[in-house]
Amino acid sequence: MPELPEVETTLRGLEKHLHLKSIEQVLVRRRDLRWPIADSFEEVIVNQSITSFRRKGKYLILDLKNGISILGHLGMSGTFRVEPKMPDDLRKHDHLVIIFESGEVAIYHDPRRFGFILLCHTKDLSQHPRLKNMGPDPIESTELSTCYFEKALKKRSGMIKPALLDQKLIAGVGNIYACEALYEARIHPKRQANSLKGKEIERLIESIRAVMQSAIASGGSTLKDFSGASGQSGYFQHAFKVYNRAQETCMSCNLLLSVENLAGRSTFFCKKCQK
DNA sequence: CTCCTGTCCTGCCGGC
């Protein structure tokens, strides 16, 4: 589930509780996530504190005092939660447990294990293979310009919806927010990316930003199991205008919404309002 | 380059 707004919500929660606090003990219960947690992980992060909490697209970046950063991704089902003290029972799929001097505990939970937790020298992050080809982040206002987006879309002959999911083009957009942003911008998901006009591209960027900002303000979206660092559910799912609403009516024109599989992903849209 | 398919893994839901 976690797209940019859920990652942002997670980061803000982690920062609120754990900023500059010292790590006392690290428990890795399962190393075999999408990529394995480094054997040295425990010794590298113990006795360190987290000095900054950052994000690039859907990636979490936790900078440690010693010049190392934790590069994390929540995959499809990952969550971080902070408990005030070590719980009596850890849950199934609690793969990583970080205990702080304050007694607080950060727990990475991920049933599908599509997420991962990597280490990287902070200074080398921008060249990390996972990050170096990543497109601009739509929320960091300096990154995504109309000019860039227009050029990038010109090169694409495929449909706009699958293109939006390509992290090399734009970072942080997943299936839900791609559907919502296209609806907001009144652009049909099957439109050829290179056929979008300047006005439409501007509208699309604005819509992506607006939907993301609004979702962040709602603490993200909870479909099955996303929750923020304090275990709270997001509530942006109640504000979905098209996602998961097949067989419901368009809020604007009352027509029945459509769902179609594009490049393997369910795509929700209004065939009348989106051109 | 870009685009599409199959794959990783577990849980859940609907149909029979």
Add this chain to the structure above:
DNA sequence: TGCCGGCAGGACAGGA
């Protein structure tokens, strides 16, 4: 009630 197939928020490798 139980079993089975299909599907799910992501991203990668590999091949066309």
